[in-house]
Amino acid sequence: xxxxxxxxxxxxxxxxxxxxxxxxxxxxxxxxxxxxxxxxxxxxxxxxxxxxxxxxxxxxxxxxxxxxxxxxxxxxxxxxxxxxxxxxxxxxxxxxxx
Amino acid sequence: xxxxxxxxxxxxxxxxxxxxxxxxxxxxxxxxxxxxxxxxxxxxxxxxxxxxxxxxxxxxxxxxxxxxxxxxxxxxxxxxxxxxxxxxxxxxxxxxxxxxxxxxxxxxxxxxxxxxxxxxxxxxxxxxxxxxxxxxxxxxxxxxxxxxxxxxxxxxxxxxxxxxxxxxxxxxxxxxxxxxxxxxxxxxxxxxxxxxxxxxxxxxxxxxxxxxxxxxxxxxxxxxxxxxxxxxxxxxxxxxxxxxxxxxxxxxxxxxxxxxxxxxxxxxxxxxxxxxxxxxxxxxxxxxxxxxxxxxxxxxxxxxxxxxxxxxxxxxxxxxxxxxxxxxxxxxxxxxxxxxxxxxxxxxxxxxxxxxxxxxxxxxxxxxxxxxxxxxxxxxxxxxxxxxxxxxxxxxxxxxxxxxxxxxxxxxxxxxxxxxxxxxxxxxxxxxxxxxxxxxxxxxxxxxxxxxxxxxxxxxxxxxxxxxxxxxxxxxxxxxxxxxxxxxxxxxxxxxxxxxxxxxxxxxxxxxxxxxxxxxxxxxxxxxxxxxxxxxxxxxxxxxxxxxxxxxxxxxxxxxxxxxxxxxxxxxxxxxxxxxxxxxxxxxxxxxxxxxxxxxxxxxxxxxxxxxxxxxxxxxxxxxxxxxxxxxxxxxxxxxxxxxxxxxxxxxxxxxxxxxxxxxxxxxxxxxxxxxxxxxxxxxxxxxxxxxxxxxxxxxxxxxxxxxxxxxxxxxxxxxxxxxxxxxxxxxxxxxxxxxxxxxxxxxxxxxxxxxxxxxxxxxxxxxxxxxxxxxxxxxxxxxxxxxxxxxxxxxxxxxxxxxxxxxxxxxxxxxxxxxxxxxxxxxxxxxxxxxxxxxxxxxxxxxxxxxxxxxxxxxxxxxxxxxxxxxxxxxxxxxxxxxxxxx
Numbered sequence: 001x002x003x004x005x006x007x008x009x010x011x012x013x014x015x016x017x018x019x020x021x022x023x024x025x026x027x028x029x030x031x032x033x034x035x036x037x038x039x040x041x042x043x044x045x046x047x048x049x050x051x052x053x054x055x056x057x058x059x060x061x062x063x064x065x066x067x068x069x070x071x072x073x074x075x076x077x078x079x080x081x082x083x084x085x086x087x088x089x090x091x092x093x094x095x096x097x098x
Numbered sequence: 099x100x101x102x103x104x105x106x107x108x109x110x111x112x113x114x115x116x117x118x119x120x121x122x123x124x125x126x127x128x129x130x131x132x133x134x135x136x137x138x139x140x141x142x143x144x145x146x147x148x149x150x151x152x153x154x155x156x157x158x159x160x161x162x163x164x165x166x167x168x169x170x171x172x173x174x175x176x177x178x179x180x181x182x183x184x185x186x187x188x189x190x191x192x193x194x195x196x197x198x199x200x201x202x203x204x205x206x207x208x209x210x211x212x213x214x215x216x217x218x219x220x221x222x223x224x225x226x227x228x229x230x231x232x233x234x235x236x237x238x239x240x241x242x243x244x245x246x247x248x249x250x251x252x253x254x255x256x257x258x259x260x261x262x263x264x265x266x267x268x269x270x271x272x273x274x275x276x277x278x279x280x281x282x283x284x285x286x287x288x289x290x291x292x293x294x295x296x297x298x299x300x301x302x303x304x305x306x307x308x309x310x311x312x313x314x315x316x317x318x319x320x321x322x323x324x325x326x327x328x329x330x331x332x333x334x335x336x337x338x339x340x341x342x343x344x345x346x347x348x349x350x351x352x353x354x355x356x357x358x359x360x361x362x363x364x365x366x367x368x369x370x371x372x373x374x375x376x377x378x379x380x381x382x383x384x385x386x387x388x389x390x391x392x393x394x395x396x397x398x399x400x401x402x403x404x405x406x407x408x409x410x411x412x413x414x415x416x417x418x419x420x421x422x423x424x425x426x427x428x429x430x431x432x433x434x435x436x437x438x439x440x441x442x443x444x445x446x447x448x449x450x451x452x453x454x455x456x457x458x459x460x461x462x463x464x465x466x467x468x469x470x471x472x473x474x475x476x477x478x479x480x481x482x483x484x485x486x487x488x489x490x491x492x493x494x495x496x497x498x499x500x501x502x503x504x505x506x507x508x509x510x511x512x513x514x515x516x517x518x519x520x521x522x523x524x525x526x527x528x529x530x531x532x533x534x535x536x537x538x539x540x541x542x543x544x545x546x547x548x549x550x551x552x553x554x555x556x557x558x559x560x561x562x563x564x565x566x567x568x569x570x571x572x573x574x575x576x577x578x579x580x581x582x583x584x585x586x587x588x589x590x591x592x593x594x595x596x597x598x599x600x601x602x603x604x605x606x607x608x609x610x611x612x613x614x615x616x617x618x619x620x621x622x623x624x625x626x627x628x629x630x631x632x633x634x635x636x637x638x639x640x641x642x643x644x645x646x647x648x649x650x651x652x653x654x655x656x657x658x659x660x661x662x663x664x665x666x667x668x669x670x671x672x673x674x675x676x677x678x679x680x681x682x683x684x685x686x687x688x689x690x691x692x693x694x695x696x697x698x699x700x701x702x703x704x705x706x707x708x709x710x711x712x713x714x715x716x717x718x719x720x721x722x723x724x725x726x727x728x729x730x731x732x733x734x735x736x737x738x739x740x741x742x743x744x745x746x747x748x749x750x751x752x753x754x755x756x757x758x759x760x761x762x763x764x765x766x767x768x769x770x771x772x773x774x775x776x777x778x779x780x781x782x783x784x785x786x787x788x789x790x791x792x793x794x795x796x797x798x799x800x801x802x803x804x805x806x807x808x809x810x811x812x813x814x815x816x817x818x819x820x821x822x823x824x825x826x827x828x829x830x831x832x833x834x835x836x837x838x839x840x841x842x843x844x845x846x847x848x849x850x851x852x853x854x855x856x857x858x859x860x861x862x863x864x865x866x867x868x869x870x871x872x873x874x875x876x877x878x879x880x881x882x883x884x885x886x887x888x889x890x891x892x893x894x895x896x897x898x899x900x901x902x903x904x905x906x907x908x909x910x911x912x913x914x915x916x917x918x919x920x921x922x923x924x925x926x927x928x929x930x931x932x933x934x935x936x937x938x939x940x941x942x943x944x945x946x947x948x949x950x951x952x953x954x955x956x957x958x959x960x961x962x963x964x965x966x967x968x969x970x971x972x973x974x975x976x977x978x979x980x981x982x983x984x985x986x
Contacts, residue, residue, distance in 0.1 A: 042142045045135045045281045073142045080138035080222065 009036040015047035019054045028061045038069035038092070048081055055086035066090055118293050126297055129252055130223065132282035134303045137222040137250040139280040145203040151245050151277040152194070158273040159190035159238040159266075166234035166269070169262035174230050176417030181358035185235035185521075185532075192523045192530040193242055197550050202247050206556070213563045219555040220248040222305040225298045227319065229311040231361035231417060231456060232532055233259035234266040236310050239532040241270035241284060247553040252304075253286040254295055256311060260286075299324060308548070310533045320541055327548055328541060329533040332363045332486030333454040334516050335478035337471050337501055338379060339492035340372040346513065347491035348382040351460070354489075354515030356436050360457045361417040364487035364509065364520030364534060367454055368442065368461040368478045370471045376464045380439065387436040388460075389420070395429055396440040396451065402427040403459060404450040411455050420458040445477035454482055468497055472504055479505050484539030489516040508537055508545030522547050565873040566687075569781040570736045571716050571822045572705075577745035577815055579807065584744065585613040588702060590649035592619045594642055596662045597653040598627035601708060606749055610653055610706065621645050627654070629723045629730075630661035638665035639672075642701065649702045652740070653749075656712035659705045660720040663738045670697040676722060680731040682947060693735040705740035708749040710800075710813040711761025711848060713768065713821020715743035732947075739825070745818045747811040755801055758813075759916040760848025762797040765789065765817040766912075767851040771830035772823035773887065774862055774880040775951040776872035782827035783883075787890055789820035794891050794908065798915050830952035831943075832858040835964055838942035842935055843927060852918045856906050857967040859884060863902040866954035880953040910972070921971020932969050936962055 006025055010018050022033065043051075058065045066088045070078070078084050118126075159166075167182035201207070207216040224244060228236045233255060244251045255263030264286040271284040287294055295315075299307055299322035307326040309319035316328035338347055355366050371379050380390050391399065403415045403423065415423055420438050424431040431438070438459040445452040451461045465471035479488060488507040492498050502510050511519035514526065522528030531547035544552065576584040593614060597607055602624055614620055623641050625634050642650065642665060652662030667674055671694035683689035705715035714720075718739045722731040753761075766789075772778060773786035792812050799809035835858070836850035845853075863881040885901035888894075893908050895901035910920070919925055922932060940961045943949070949956055956964075 043139065045132075045139050048135045048139060076141055077138040080141065081135055 006033045007036070008034070009038075010040055012040045012042070015040060015043060016050040019047075019050040023054050023057045026057055026061050026063050030062045030064075032064045032066055033058065034066045034068055034090075036068045037071070037074065040074060041071060043074050043077055048077065048083070051078070051083060052081070052086075055083065059086070064088060068092060118297055122294070123297070126294060126301075129285050129287070130298070130301055130303045133223045133250040133252050133285060136280040136282035137220065137248070140248040140250065140283065141220060143203065143248055145201060147278060148203055148246060148248060149198070151274050151279050152197070152242060154277050155242055155245060155270055155273045156190045156194040158269055159242070160187060162266075162269050163187050163190070166238070166262060166266050169265055170234045170259065173262050174233060174259050174417070176231060177358040177361050178356075182232075182235065185232055185358065186238055188521055188524065188530060189235040189239035189532050190242065192521075193239055196523060196530050197242070197246050200246075200550060202550055202554060206554075213561040215559040215561075217557045217559055218247070219557050221553060221555060222249065223303050224249050224251045224306045224308055224553065225301075225304045226251050226253050227295065227307070227309040227311050227315045228253060228255045228259070228263055230256040230259045231363070232310075232358075233263045236532045237263050237266035238270065240308065241267065241274070243550050243553050245274055245279060245283070246550050249305075249553055250280075250283045251285075252298060253284065254290055254298070255286065257290070260289065296322075306553070308533070308553075316541065325543075327533065327535065327544070327552055329535060329548065331454050331482060332367075332534070332536070332540075333452075333478055333481055333483030334364060334367045334487045334489060334507075335475040335483065335505065336366045336369040336489040336516065337475050337492065337497075338369050338371045338375070339468070339471070339490065339494060339497050340374045341493040341497075342375075342491035342513070343493070344375060344379060344382060348379060348386060350491070350513075350515040352383070352386055352388065352437055354517040354519070355460050356420075356458050357515070357517050359417045359419055360455065360459075360517075362517035362521070363454070363456065364511075365456070365517035366460060366489055366515075367483070368445070368452055368463060368474075370463045370465050370474045370478075372468075372471060373464055373466050376462075380462070383437070383439055387432075387434055388439050389424070389429075389431040389435045389437070391429070391438060391440045396442070398427055398429065399438065399440055399459065400450040403455065403457070404453065406450070409447050409450065409453060411453065411457070415459075416456045418457050423457055423459065445474060445481050452478060452481055468500075472500060475501065476504055479507065483507070485536030485542060485545060486534060486540055487511060487516055487520045489514075489519070506537070506539045508535055508540075509547070520547075563873065567777070567779050567781075567826075567874065569779065569822075569826050570718070570739070571825065572740050572743045574741070575716065575743045575745060575818065577818065578811060579747055581744050581746040582610060582613050582706060582748070584742075585610065585651065585704060586615055588649060588704065588742065589615065590618045590702070592621070592645045592647050593649040593651055594645055594647045595620060595622045595651045595653055596638060596658060596665065597622065597624055598655075598658050599624055600627060601653050601658075604752065606653060606708065609748070610651060618649075619645070621647075625658065625661055627657060629657050629721055630664065631723050631725055634661055635664050635668060635722065638662075639668045642666075642669040646699075647701050649704065651704045651706065652715075653706045653708065655707070655709040656714040659707065659712075659714040659740070660722070662703060662705065663714075663720040663740070664722055664733065666701055666703050667693075667733075667738065669701060670694075670699055672698060676731050676733065677724075679735070680733055684950065686734075693737045695737075702742065703740040704742040704744060706744040706746065706749065707814070707817070709753065709757065709761045710750050710810070710817040711764040713765070713817045713824075715740055715745065716818055716821045717825045719825075743818065745814050747807065747814045750810055750814055751805065751807070753804065753810075755804065758801050758804065759797075759918065760846050760852075761817065762793060762800065762813060762848070763852045763855070763913070763916070763918070764848040765813070765820045766793040766797070766909075767832050767836075767848075767855055768824040768829060769793065769816075769820040770855070770859065770887070771832055771952075772820065772827040774883050774953050775824075775827040775830055776870050776875050776953055777827040777951045778883075779827065779874070782823040785819045785823035786827070787887065789816045789823060790887055791890055792816035792819070794912065798912065801916055828951035829948045830858070831861070831949040831954070831956050831961075831964070833948035834943045834946035834952075834956075835961065835968070837946050837948065838939045839922070839965070839968075841942070842939055843922075843925070845925065849918065852913050852916075853920075853922055853968045853971070854964065855913070856909050857964055859902070859906050859909060861960070861964060862952070862954050863899075864954075867957055867960065868955040870950075870953055870955040872953075875953070878953065919971075922965075922969040923971065927969075929969070932965075936965060939965055 163186035267286040307319040319326040487509040488505040519525045523530035529547040533548035535544035537545035652659040707715040718736045769789035796809040796812040840850035885898045888901035888905040893904035
């Protein structure tokens with residue numbers, strides 16, 4: 001069973017640096033990284049680029065990237081740039097506590 | 099001397115891109131990736147976000163209009179700087195004026211009365227080719243449209259207009275970026291090749307090609323396999339008709355043809371002038387600075403400004419001043435000459451100047467008549483100008499309309515300059531644009547002035563609509579014993595009673611006669627007691643005409659009443675074509691054929707039914723046999739419904755037992771089928787349920803005690819009530835099977851219905867293999883409605899399946915009690931004979947329109963199975979029990 005090696009809440013204003021920092025922490029022993037997008041209502045082209053780079057890095061290190069609570073508008077952006085197959089998506093059960 | 103570079107381009111744009119280097123491909127891929135990301139990010143923008151970006155872009159374009167115009171003229175050496183400023187302003191200010199209040203994000207239009215909502219979806223990445231003739235204005239326009247619609251654009255300017263275009267793109271991009279547009283929303287190819295274009299045109303990430311330019315570019319765009327807006331050349335004919343305001347016309351033509359030195363493809367090319375005004379018009383042109391060429395000069399121009407090999411204009415002449423062209427070819431003209439005018443005698447290759455000339459050279463043609471003028475305009479239109487633009491100057495509306503009809507042009511400009519008129523929003527209310535759609539004539543998908551809506555995918559959100567339904571029956575129905583007395587209340591000068599021999603024989607006609615007002619002249623027309631034939635109807639109509647009848651009384655069963663309905667139709671509307679009126683239809687409200695509403699005469703139809711089954715006294719149906727052509731004509735329209743129905747049981751008291759049973763089961767089938775029909779409504783349900791209740795209670799009594807007045811009365815009412823239900827909800831697959839079987843084996847309709855009925859209930863109550871599409875029903879309810887019937891009849895059962903099973907059993911018991919054969923085999927039809935008949939029976943049943951309102955869509959194989967079930971008969975209740983388990 002995969003282990004969650006990192007959990008990161010992404011701030012909309014800091015998507016690019018946050019992903020860069022997360023990328024630096026990726027080690028090469030597999031596992032799973034969970035990025036919480038619940039606070040990201042919109043992404044900009046540089047953030048898309050950063051996600052593309054992050055996905056590539058995670059691939060190289062055999063790390064599975066899980067995006068949590070991506071809103072549908074952002075999901076559509078990722079779909080249009082063909083990035084959705086690079087990530088797993090999960091949603092929090094709205095009844096469960098944070 | 100003049101090279102034909104643009105002409106070469108027409109044939110040399112490659113569709114393949116194999117020659118691109120890896121570095122070049124990487125560069126192009128980078129551009130596409132950037133544009134795709136920008137377009138994707140753009141989908142998150144709201145209308146307010148977009149509008150916040152558009153306005154400053156427009157203002158920047160206006161501010162830089164002169165700068166860009168100067169750059170364009172310096173680089174391209176084409177056109178007039180002052181006019182290019184105007185073009186840049188039209189491309190920004192006028193475009194903005196049109197789009198500023200338009201919604202292009204989310205819901206853009208709503209049609210509440212149609213339950214429709216239009217929602218915008220951006221295209222994504224647009225690959226845009228821009229021309230040499232209108233370089234910066236086209237870029238400004240396309241940038242504004244793209245931002246308004248949340249698209250990203252990769253620009254590929256004409257190589258000879260690259261600097262000015264890339265500057266226009268830069269100005270638009272930087273302004274857009276400052277106001278929140280996504281990075282990479284506009285890019286401009288650097289020093290590109292035709293292979294670059296080919297590569298991008300075929301790129302998966304490019305959603306649309308918007309090619310404004312020469313025919314080569316447009317052709318390449320359309321050949322790429324991508325959705326494309328290809329806007330290319332024209333050849334604008336102008337008809338200057340004798341009623342026109344000549345002063346205005348001449349000035350308008352000069353304005354248009356000299357605007358930017360004639361570079362707009364909508365500008366006038368050949369002016370066809372009426373003979374009567376020809377000289378006057380040329381004098382006016384000359385007075386205002388045009389040089390009228392003589393024969394020699396015209397020939398010289400034809401040899402030089404038109405490429406003799408291709409027949410197209412020489413590119414170096416494009417956008418040049420009239421004086422420069424004159425000097426270049428060796429014509430002597432005054433220094434202030436604005437326009438060269440060359441008379442031509444025809445259109446086509448032998449008349450080189452009849453083609454498009456994007457410079458201030460105008461051909462003129464002297465026409466002897468309107469007819470000749472229009473024909474020459476058509477010729478010019480077909481010589482490279484199909485779908486583009488045409489102009490007419492006239493005060494004669496008829497000529498203007500005719501011009502509009504015969505000329506194939508997306509823009510038909512009336513009494514105004516062609517080029518500026520076609521741009522829209524200046525001289526008329528056309529949508530402002532820098533790209534003219536030329537329709538299929540020009541190889542384009544649209545004739546519109548290309549605008550924001552062409553940069554959008556418009557999605558239509560269609561909510562389920564509550565279809566209008568109806569409940570239509572005769573507005574007067576008199577029932578119960580001696581109801582026929584009411585005939586007395588209908589004044590009539592002359593009444594024709596249509597009946598059959600039996601009615602006359604047993605004295606029913608006399609009963610009716612005695613109820614007629616004294617002053618009414620009565621004629622009795624006796625017709626055979628069989629499905630009416632054409633000759634019977636013809637004779638009936640002759641009788642009605644002879645007596646000038648104002649009232650028809652149909653006294654009899656379904657056949658007599660049907661005959662009377664058709665006679666009335668032909669009597670009132672002799673031109674009615676029965677064969678045409680019998681055309682099939684799916685939805686009564688959308689039927690192709692309309693019944694006549696204009697009537698020569700009017701006659702009241704009173705229907706008095708003498709059987710308790712068909713309910714023809716209230717139905718809108720009639721069947722006619724056309725023996726001559728060997729066919730049946732089934733008519734259905736509410737205009738056929740009788741005006742008055744008399745449901746008087748005294749006329750059925752003497753019905754034989756067999757007929758009582760047959761017609762009674764027909765009535766039950768009507769009610770059961772209307773009850774579960776996909777057209778059923780609360781109105782028809784009420785009737786269907788009541789009729790079923792009455793049949794189960796009173797039919798056995800009427801059958802066993804024919805003189806029981808109450809039972810006869812209630813069965814007569816039941817037949818009429820069931821008919822009101824199926825007149826509005828229609829019937830179902832039982833009737834389709836019975837029609838086919840009855841016709842093939844000569845079995846009475848009620849009897850045929852009875853053989854099928856238990857099997858059809860079981861069939862409809864099971865989970866359908868195929869559901870019937872119906873806007874009138876929600877979910878599958880047939881089994882539930884049968885259960886409701888079972889409850890109504892007090893048949894017991896705790897679950898739906900138990901109730902359905904009980905209904906089937908009760909129906910079988912009723913049929914047994916009425917002495918019906920319970921299988922087709924019992925009729926003496928051998929298995930072999932039936933097997934042979936099955937393919938035809940199935941086909942006939944499937945062709946029958948009755949099943950189209952059945953709740954379950956029957957497959958051919960299911961129809962065959964139903965026939966076989968009816969052949970074997972009995973045991974349906976048990977089978978129903980099994981199939982009901984699936985439904986649960």
